Amino acid sequence: MRGRRRLRALCQDGGMSGLLLPLTRAVTYTRWLHMLVGAFVPFVCALVHPGLVGLSPGERVLIGVVPLPLVLAAAMVPSMRRAEGLQARLMLFPGPHARVRTDEDPGVSAVPSASWSDRARTGAWMVLRMEVGLVVALVSNELLACALSLVGAAFGTPKASTLFLHVSGRGWAYALPAPVPVLVLILFVAGAGALMARAARRLLGPSLKERLAALEQRTEQLLERNHIARELHDSLGHALTLAVMR
Incomplete structure (x- = not known):
């Protein structure tokens, strides 16, 4: 962590x-x-x-x-x-x-x-x-091969080559640029x-047809919510009116 x-x-x-x-x-x-x-x-x-x-x-x-x-x-x-x-x-x-x-x-x-x-x-x-x-x-494939070639050269593997890179030498210094191909x-x-x-x-x-269908569905949902809200409003108003009269 x-x-x-x-x-x-x-x-x-x-x-x-x-x-x-x-x-x-x-x-x-x-x-x-x-x-x-x-x-x-x-x-x-x-x-x-x-x-x-x-x-x-x-x-x-x-x-x-x-x-x-x-x-x-x-x-x-x-x-x-x-x-x-x-x-x-x-x-x-x-x-x-x-x-x-x-x-x-x-x-x-x-x-x-x-x-x-x-x-x-x-x-x-x-x-x-x-x-x-x-x-x-x-x-x-090529960039990962480049990184492995540099690591191999650092550990003494002779003559590693790819499409972009040809490594003919050896030495620990080849390990320094090895992360660069991976980052690229x-x-x-x-x-x-x-x-x-x-x-x-x-x-x-x-598509346009799908957007219209989604818009129609959204409109129906809004209308249904408004209808439920009106019924709830009328029910609550009626209940409050009866309570006040009593």
């Missing part, structure tokens, strides 16, 4: 808040997981074609292109909008899991698609989630997660 309090206090100090605050928020990691799950389908499809090992740049692009017809076909199923909306509500927006108190409506619908417009927006969201998931998976990764994930949350509000938000 003391360690958490110290970390929170450090996060609240001026310039350090922007760097360390994402590390302390659970929503950063739930958004990270949400984006990584979006890369599951293309990676499964890549096992069939074009593979995952020894790929050319063109074949790497195919990993994000081959699953597109499958994803768009799935988006035509009305219940997919509900499934995506529930996932987005749970994992993209602050709540009890993020230790953030908020009564703000996330603005994401959790009902099946009722029109072709809903299906089109659901398809756009699913494609965006898949492509962003691929990018986040690639960046996560967390900041990248926090930024990407915030953008995905905004995209979810736009693409999975309630």
Whole structure:
């Protein structure tokens, strides 16, 4: 508990808040997981074609292109909008899991698609989630590999290399920059997660028909409350009148 309090206090100090605050928020990691799950389908499809090992740049692009017809076909199923909306509500927006108190409506619908417009927006969201998931998976893999390479070099592992870094030397000094790739990764994930949350509000938000239905329901509730209040007022007024007369 003391360690958490110290970390929170450090996060609240001026310039350090922007760097360390994402590390302390659970929503950063739930958004990270949400984006990584979006890369599951293309990676499964890549096992069939074009593979995952020894790929050319063109074949790497195919990993994000081959699953597109499958994803768009799935988006035509009305219940997919509900499934995506529930996932987005749970994992993209602050709540009890993020230790953030908020009564703000996330603005994401959790009902099946009722029109072709809903299906089109659901398809756009699913494609965006898949492509962003691929990018986040690639960046996560490379930056974590960078950190492990630096740690390995610090402990004497020879010649570790990644797409961004080539380590050929040895020595304890390599351990000093090892946390930097991890911090960069967390900041990248926090930024990407915030953008995905905004995209979810736009693409999975309630349609005009849903807003009208919600407004009608709210109006009926208000009318019912006013009716109950009037009946209660009349009953109390009648009871007070009888009491005064007696």
